[in-house]
Amino acid sequence: MSDVSRDTMLLTTPFHSRVEAMCDLNDWGNWMGYTTPNAYFDVELEYFAVRSTTGVFDLSPMNKYRVTGPDAQRYMDRLITRDVSKIGVDRVGYAIWCDDNGQVMDDGTIFRLGEQDYRICSYQRADDWLAWNTLGFDVTIENESESVAGLAVQGPTSCTVLTLLGCTDLNQLKPFGIAHYSFEGRPLMVSRTGFTGDLGYEVWVPPESAEALWDQLFELGRDYLIKPIGSYALELARIEAGFLQANVDFMPAEEVVRVGRTRSPFELGLGWLVDFKKPLFNGRSALLKEQEKGSRYRFAMLDVEGNKPAEHSFILKGDKQVGTVTSAAWCPTAKANIAYAQIEMPHGAVGDELVAEIYYQRELHWTRLLAPCRVIDTPIFKSPKRWQTPAPPH
């Protein structure tokens, strides 16, 4: 008899029984308090499923908040930095939200489900912040995290597989579009969104549908070489595709203890998400001031010479340290050595030639490498399939 309470253990997602059955490596991680697979069978092959066939990622632990009420759109405009009116019904928008100092708290996707009906899908928990922001707005915020299960179904054959599942005419759905279907008598929502930079969808269902959805997807997807993927493979895909990750590429502003460790949208290369012409939003005046006075840092995507990932590297200009790397990987499809870095102004403009100070270990021997690198203007992996409508069959 164990006297340890199960209360102390991690939660499992609605897909867990299926995930566990396929997780050959038993390599588990903790994501938002849920037991999630780091890898199922081979990180490299899982990654290539996303790039060549279809990879399925359980994203149920994402935080989901429903915003409804007569002031829902006005509320959203207060919250996020981009113009909410430009996100039509059944469309999704990538967005960031800032604190009053114009420092990024989180990024996420905004699903517009009705005229005054939004869902925020965020990496961080946001209950407190969302509640404070309701002051003066007639809205209701509901935490839907546990009542919506989700799978990212990503890769060149993903549209074909989901069409077989009953998502009729899915190939007509444009990027960032939403389509509604039913699955075994319950609603199933598909958005053409994802974190991989390729053709891909996210499928949202009530938790009761989760196991059947997984089973049917893998049954129907067999001939299209569907594979489950864990968080390590997704990490590789997102770096290659140019997506930032909270807690990795920036610190959520409210969690930061030390002065100066937060970042503004401009400092993360996300200035394009800030719209000063729209109604008042959190952080507006601070960001206006920053725009006028200049930022402290610049987000830089670096093409690093050689094949050693510049993980945790210092970035040098001459002898001077001007930045640090937040994410880095050898990108298997683009065949390039990519790093994201925070660079002190005025360095780090596109085309700037810098040096990454890389340390790597082989057989307990550490080597220091000074690898020249160059600031590039766009992500290294650009799949035309991501933007094609109708979506290609493979």
Add this chain to the structure above:
Amino acid sequence: MNQYDAIVIGAGHNGLTNGAYLAKAGLKVAVLERNPYIGGATVSRELHKGWWYSNCSYVSSLLRPEITRDLELPRHGLQVVSFGGGATFMRNGDCFGNYSDHDRHYREMARHSKRDANAYDRYAADTSLQTKLIRPYLMRTPPDPTSMKPRDLRDLLEFARSFMDLGEEKLLDTIKFWTASVGDYLNEYFETDVIKAHMAGSGIIGTALGVYSPGTAYVLLHHYMGDVDGNVGAWGFARGGMGAIANALSKAFQSYGGEIICDANVDEIIVKNGQAAGVALKDGTEYKAPIVVSNLDPKRTFLDITNPSDLPKDVLKKARNFKIRGSSGKLNIALDGLPVFHGLDPRNRLMAGDLHFSDSLERQERAYDDWKAGTWSKDPYLDMMIPSLTDPTMAPPGKHMMSVFVQYAPPKVEGREWTDEDKDGFEKSVIDQISNYSPNFRDLILHCETRTPREIEAEVGLTEGNIFMGELTFDQLLFNRPFPGYAQYRSPIKGMYMCSSGTHPGGGVMAAPGANAAREILADLKKPNTVPGGYADD
């Protein structure tokens, strides 16, 4: 018109790579191709509606990442996708699986022998040491041991030092390794037939030698020294078939202004006053250029398309004696579904890897005996893959494309040319071999392309159908490739160069010969180098 700075003969991957680097340096370059399509042995063709075949080369690991990145081949449409693992089916109904996970692999080996499973770590370390010695030289011109030029002396010294640094014991091991047979090498580590046989395959693929022939340990290394994204030894498929490599290279080449001319069958390299001046096609067309680069194998280069009166006798003699022996054939098969094999669950991921049927060195050596006797192997060694388990573009959904590399097939059957009946017999021996282990295989066959050395030579122009354009034995490697005194991509004729797999570092869709040759040509022209250096090995 028809006037270029450089002409490259043969639009295989090395010709296109060479052309790309010359064009990148600002030269006006034409690549001439005999066939109506480009690619040479790096080609994909739809020979059965809905099924794409990588007709010749079928996997990619050796393609130098430096070149892929530098020529931006992914942007030009190349996508290399890894596959993992493999298996050897056994006559007793069992199967030996080659798992990529170290501990799963240990468990599989331990099922046959705990000692072998443990010895594998020693084997892997020793073999890795050898790959580390050779890998730094892939993207470099081999030094000439007879030259007194500073560059040659420096490179030779560095080469010698990397060997001397090994220490006495490992140096002796290394010398032994470079001359040993793969069978003897494996016998030093393993006791289990099937484990040895599974690993020995890499030592004989593409070479007219048996597992007990000296020199085959190096051939094993040649197949291990590639990498997919830094996983040394890993292999991948080019999405859409191997032709995707040639297509991406051709786009890179054209992006620098290069021109590809198909249906251009070169008759002779034009030489004036000891200097290359262009080429004449069989149809009489002439293209003029002061630089002519041959991507044909050394035999064809010097014995077919160069006028013997333009060449010194020693080169003619060396070309005559160059070892380039046909040893293999290929079946490309369109399948109506997935075949089921004894001993392996069809859902096992190993099905997507390289599959074999020879479960002992003895069987592999006997297969070679048939070749020596002048006939195809009756119990052939097969390197079989089902790329459609990894790449959905190769066959319709639920259907499959199978690539079967077959060894051995002699260049001539009992001293005479291959006949269609011989080809049928060869095909039958392969299909029988697979059917012995897969009850439903035969019924799934929708179409089969069978290529003996005769077809490979006729279509691709590889002498005797030798996939490496010359044996990869020590007498034909490094500064001996293709011949001593001519290993730096230059021919005896001024302005005429070689860039094929018959030059260093050899075959395997590496593109390194093409790039290395371009670097030498640009140096002779006193143009800035456009060819990237190799990544430092760690």
